[in-house]
Amino acid sequence: MRQSGTVDQRATPKSEEAMRKEYYGRLHRKFILITLVCSLVPLLLVGWAINIHYTRFAKARLTSSFENQVEYHRKIIELFLKERSSKLHLIAQTHSEEYLGQMTNLAHVFEVMNQEAGSIMDLGVINEQGMHLAYVGPYDLMDKNYSEALWFKKVMERGLYISDMFTGFRKVPHFIIAITRQEDGKKWILRATVDTEVFRSLVENVRIGKTGEVYLVNAEGYYQTSPRISGKIMEKSPLPLETYHEGIRVQTIEAGGKESHERPRKEIMATAWLKEPRWMLVVKQDYSEAFDEVNYANYATLIFLHLSALTILIVSVLVTRHLISVIRKRDEEADQLNQQLLEAGKMASLGELSAGVAHEINNPLAIVLTERQILLDLAEWTPRLDDNFKKELVNSLAQIDAQVNRCKRITHNLLRFSRRTRSVIETVDLNGFLSEVVELMEREARSGGIKFMTSFDQNLKPVLSDPSQLQQVFLNLITNAIDAHDGKPYGTIHIKTEADDVNERVKVTVADTGAGIPKENLKKIFDPFFTTKPVGKGTGLGLAICYSIIQRLGGAISVKSEVGQGTEFTIVLPRIPPQAVQERVGAAEMS
Numbered sequence: 311m312r313q314s315g316t317v318d319q320r321a322t323p324k325s326e327e328a329m330r331k332e333y334y335g336r337l338h339r340k341f342i343l344i345t346l347v348c349s350l351v352p353l354l355l356v357g358w359a360i361n362i363h364y365t366r367f368a369k370a371r372l373t374s375s376f377e378n379q380v381e382y383h384r385k386i387i388e389l390f391l392k393e394r395s396s397k398l399h400l401i402a403q404t405h406s407e408e409y410l411g412q413m414t415n416l417a418h419v420f421e422v423m424n425q426e427a428g429s430i431m432d433l434g435v436i437n438e439q440g441m442h443l444a445y446v447g448p449y450d451l452m453d454k455n456y457s458e459a460l461w462f463k464k465v466m467e468r469g470l471y472i473s474d475m476f477t478g479f480r481k482v483p484h485f486i487i488a489i490t491r492q493e494d495g496k497k498w499i500l501r502a503t504v505d506t507e508v509f510r511s512l513v514e515n516v517r518i519g520k521t522g523e524v525y526l527v528n529a530e531g532y533y534q535t536s537p538r539i540s541g542k543i544m545e546k547s548p549l550p551l552e553t554y555h556e557g558i559r560v561q562t563i564e565a566g567g568k569e570s571h572e573r574p575r576k577e578i579m580a581t582a583w584l585k586e587p588r589w590m591l592v593v594k595q596d597y598s599e600a601f602d603e604v605n606y607a608n609y610a611t612l613i614f615l616h617l618s619a620l621t622i623l624i625v626s627v628l629v630t631r632h633l634i635s636v637i638r639k640r641d642e643e644a645d646q647l648n649q650q651l652l653e654a655g656k657m658a659s660l661g662e663l664s665a666g667v668a669h670e671i672n673n674p675l676a677i678v679l680t681e682r683q684i685l686l687d688l689a690e691w692t693p694r695l696d697d698n699f700k701k702e703l704v705n706s707l708a709q710i711d712a713q714v715n716r717c718k719r720i721t722h723n724l725l726r727f728s729r730r731t732r733s734v735i736e737t738v739d740l741n742g743f744l745s746e747v748v749e750l751m752e753r754e755a756r757s758g759g760i761k762f763m764t765s766f767d768q769n770l771k772p773v774l775s776d777p778s779q780l781q782q783v784f785l786n787l788i789t790n791a792i793d794a795h796d797g798k799p800y801g802t803i804h805i806k807t808e809a810d811d812v813n814e815r816v817k818v819t820v821a822d823t824g825a826g827i828p829k830e831n832l833k834k835i836f837d838p839f840f841t842t843k844p845v846g847k848g849t850g851l852g853l854a855i856c857y858s859i860i861q862r863l864g865g866a867i868s869v870k871s872e873v874g875q876g877t878e879f880t881i882v883l884p885r886i887p888p889q890a891v892q893e894r895v896g897a898a899e900m901s
């Protein structure tokens with residue numbers, strides 16, 4: 311590829327390089343930003359929406375499950391109490407005070423009752439004065455007077471009374487169900503103590519996770535059953551008192567009292583009041599445990615979101631990097647093309663100028679040569695001319711001849727450089743063709759101690775090209791290679807051919823072991839009139855001619871060189887040059 315360069319031209323690409331780097335950097339950041347915004351934002355929004363929706367849904371489900379549990383346990387407790395009170399009611403209504411006041415009768419009723427239900431600890435018949443008429447049970451309570459007991463007053467007042475848990479004479483928590491019957495203007499009471507073990511197991515044996523508990527509290531906030539964790543039966547609950555409410559209430563509370571040293575934690579609590587007695591059923595569980603499943607789902611969503619975001623990030627960085635490299639490559643190709651067009655334009659105008667100058671100079675040169683011949687003839691034929699003068703004149707005229715011939719060579723080269731004649735396209739067997747060129751130059755090379763080496767690709771197919779122009783190219787390259795060995799006693803010129811069947815191209819390299827080309831000259835060697843050879847030895851047009859010929863044939867020429875090691879020129883030619891195709895088409899149309 312052709313490279314040109316003055317000092318200024320070399321300074322410009324540097325700043326251009328920096329600008330380009332900045333431009334691609336900006337493009338890179340912009341691409342990544344756009345990809346991230348376009349993919350991450352929707353992902354986060356969707357993730358966020360799913361998360362909120364799921365949390366809400368899970369909370370609603372959990373609340374409803376708590377409500378169901380409270381409702382279920384309330385029903386069981388109410389059924390238990392109702393069954394006992396109904397039984398007592400039935401016995402009181404179907405038996406008289408006189409009958410039940412007989413110990414043996416009461417014992418018989420007690421036995422029958424416990425056969426069915428099995429949770430009544432004792433049974434007593436009490437008169438209006440609070441004294442036992444009869445009693446069946448494990449204690450000796452016949453002498454006790456209940457007239458001052460709270461339960462006695464309440465049952466006399468209401469007709470049915472279920473007490474709170476109390477220790478009473480027995481010093482163990484228990485509760486009683488009492489019922490009154492009006493008989494002959496007098497009231498008497500049938501009173502039963504409920505087996506608290508059976509009743510408490512109904513509530514206390516319920517298990518909800520590790521932290522869940524179910525218990526009953528009365529209207530004053532005293533436990534009526536033992537909670538699993540928070541306390542014991544008949545102790546005061548630390549929770550604030552709740553007033554009676556219909557239905558089920560679900561709330562979140564802060565657990566752990568002020569004095570408690572544990573970390574404050576949240577609990578979810580569902581409450582429902584029994585109608586008789588006024589006890590509140592509580593179902594409670596640690597918030598974090600209750601929401602374990604939701605939290606797990608949230609963590610999973612979060613991990614999924616993070617992994618997706620990371621994948622998007624990596625993919626966008628990789629894709630952007632790839633895109634930028636493709637864009638960069640395309641830009642470079644476009645730049646190269648522009649540069650080549652610019653060079654081609656420059657060469658075209660230079661060629662035109664050169665052709666004009668060469669043509670204009672050729673005519674006067676011809677006249678100078680004719681005049682020189684006339685002077686030489688005059689010197690020959692003029693008698694009595696001093697010998698020394700004659701010798702001096704002939705020498706001068708020979709010098710004129712040499713210089714005019716040099717000028718002619720230059721104008722000849724200029725005309726070749728600017729040649730716009732059509733190529734004569736023929737089928738060329740490059741291997742054979744190059745062997746002939748080598749043969750042509752072998753004598754000259756050998757005199758400088760230089761040997762030729764050839765590595766020809768035997769699979770090389772013939773190319774369509776202009777052999778006379780190709781000859782000019784390879785002669786120029788080989789001449790340069792021989793010149794580059796000036797001062798070295800020996801060296802080699804290696805000519806290699808290679809087929810590129812995929813792209814329908816051939817590659818020829820001419821490598822020498824000469825002096826090499828300094829980096830600063832590499833950019834200029836294809837410029838017309840650039841030479842490092844002494845005046846009179848080189849015109850600096852050789853490589854410019856090679857360049858314009860190869861370009862006309864649709865190929866490319868490039869160079870690699872290492873000072874002190876040697877230089878390698880590479881020519882890539884299409885097997886069918888574009889011009890030849892045009893000519894073929896033209897010929898086909900004419901025939």
Ligand SMILES: Nc1ncnc2c1ncn2[C@@H]1O[C@H](COP(=O)(O)OP(=O)(O)OP(=O)(O)O)[C@@H](O)[C@H]1O
Binds near residue numbers: 840847852853
């Ligand atoms: N094989 C090479 N090894 C080292 N330098 C080279 C080689 N080929 C070209 N050059 C350098 O490139 C310059 C330009 O070469 P080019 O063939 O265009 O002109 P020239 O050889 O100097 O003159 P001309 O070819 O017109 O006689 C040469 O002067 C030389 O410095």
Ligand SMILES: [Mg+2]
Binds near residue numbers: 789852
């Ligand atoms: Mg040359």
